[in-house]
Amino acid sequence: MSSKNKQNISTFSSNVLxxxxxxxMDGNRRWANTRGKLRIVGHKAGLxxxxxxxxxxxxxxxxxxxxxxxxSENWKRPSGEIKSLMQLFSHALNKEIHTLHKNxxxxxxxxxxxxFTVELQKNIKNxxxxxxxxxxLTLNIAANYGGRWDIIQGVxxxxxxxxxxxxxxxxxxxxxxxxxxxMNELAPVDLVIRTGxxxxxxxxxxxxxxxxxxxxxxxxxxxFNDMIFKNALNTFTKxxxxxxxxxxx
Numbered sequence: 001m002s003s004k005n006k007q008n009i010s011t012f013s014s015n016v017l018x019x020x021x022x023x024x025m026d027g028n029r030r031w032a033n034t035r036g037k038l039r040i041v042g043h044k045a046g047l048x049x050x051x052x053x054x055x056x057x058x059x060x061x062x063x064x065x066x067x068x069x070x071x072s073e074n075w076k077r078p079s080g081e082i083k084s085l086m087q088l089f090s091h092a093l094n095k096e097i098h099t100l101h102k103n104x105x106x107x108x109x110x111x112x113x114x115x116f117t118v119e120l121q122k123n124i125k126n127x128x129x130x131x132x133x134x135x136x137l138t139l140n141i142a143a144n145y146g147g148r149w150d151i152i153q154g155v156x157x158x159x160x161x162x163x164x165x166x167x168x169x170x171x172x173x174x175x176x177x178x179x180x181x182x183m184n185e186l187a188p189v190d191l192v193i194r195t196g197x198x199x200x201x202x203x204x205x206x207x208x209x210x211x212x213x214x215x216x217x218x219x220x221x222x223x224f225n226d227m228i229f230k231n232a233l234n235t236f237t238k239x240x241x242x243x244x245x246x247x248x249x
Contacts, residue, residue: 016237018190022066022212023053024204026196027220040084045222047092056229057137058103064138064186068204072112072146089143090120097127104136110182111145112153140183147206154180154207181207188212191236193229195221211243 025046032042050067057065070085077085100107109124116124157180161167167176178184182205189205189212197218201209215232217224 017060017062017233018213018236019062019187020064020066020189021057021062021191021193021232022068022189022205022209024068024192024194024196024202025050025221025224026194026198026202028222030196031220031222039081040088042222043085043088047088049222049224051096052225053229054100054105054137054139056226057139058105060233062137064140064183066110066140066142066183066189066205068142068145068202070111070143070145071203072144072149073203075115075144086116086120090123093120093123093127097130100127100139101131101134104134105131106134106136106138107131108138108140108183109143110140110150111143112149113144115144138186140186142204145182145204147201147203150181150205151177151207178207183208191215191232193217193232195219195224211241213239213241 028042028046029039030042031045032039035041050069053067054065069089074085075082097107107127107130109128113121113124154177158167158172158176162169162172189209191214192201192205192209192212193215194200195217197216197220199216213236215235217228217232219228
């Protein structure tokens with residue numbers, strides 16, 4: 001769905017809102033290019049948009065918000081851009097973590113963080129530990145994350161259990177694998193939003209979004225705002241979710 005025909009929405013019924021929203025934040029580099037600016041300027045503007053999205057999620061009392069910040073495929077970008085992104089990520093953690101903690105937000109970083117510098121890994125672990133007991137919004141940042149990686153690391157966990165005699169292969173089903181993928185303790189993703197005018201999932205949460213509703217907008221991520229977020233929620237409330245059943249929801 002596109003974000004055309006935006007509506008001015010002020011209130012929603014809490015029982016029809018998504019509990020868990022995931023966003024593919026696309027368009028930072030194009031936003032910068034159209035303004036004749038360096039790519040890192042676009043990424044910094046994207047960070048501002050992420051702050052707005054977090055505040056929106058808090059105001060609308062969502063259970064969880066998952067933001068796709070850096071995919072496992074993004075390492076193919078120019079080395080200078082990657083270095084700037086890692087510096088921005090580290091700076092954002094140091095700057096924002098106390099504000100997140102003050103607002104009772106639980107921060108989780110999902111993805112393979114082993115490829116990051118030791119310093120960044122330490123910042124991630126300290127940030128997660130600081131907010132671990134918070135019970136407000138759960139904010140998941142997908143960094144060096146890929147949906148296929150997620151499923152494979154889950155399969156490896158099951159294989160290890162089988163190898164140790166803790167699990168019979170015949171016992172492996174959707175439930176056992178579900179317990180091994182990222183965010184298994186959270187509500188399933190209800191709504192996926194993608195900005196930037198692209199209509200693909202890009203290896204994001206392949207397991208977790210099996211029955212999620214999808215919302216696409218041409219707006220580049222730095223320009224994403226509350227009106228567009230509201231429109232996405234409004235579109236979600238009008239969907240008939242059947243979860244594979246022929247019966248009306």
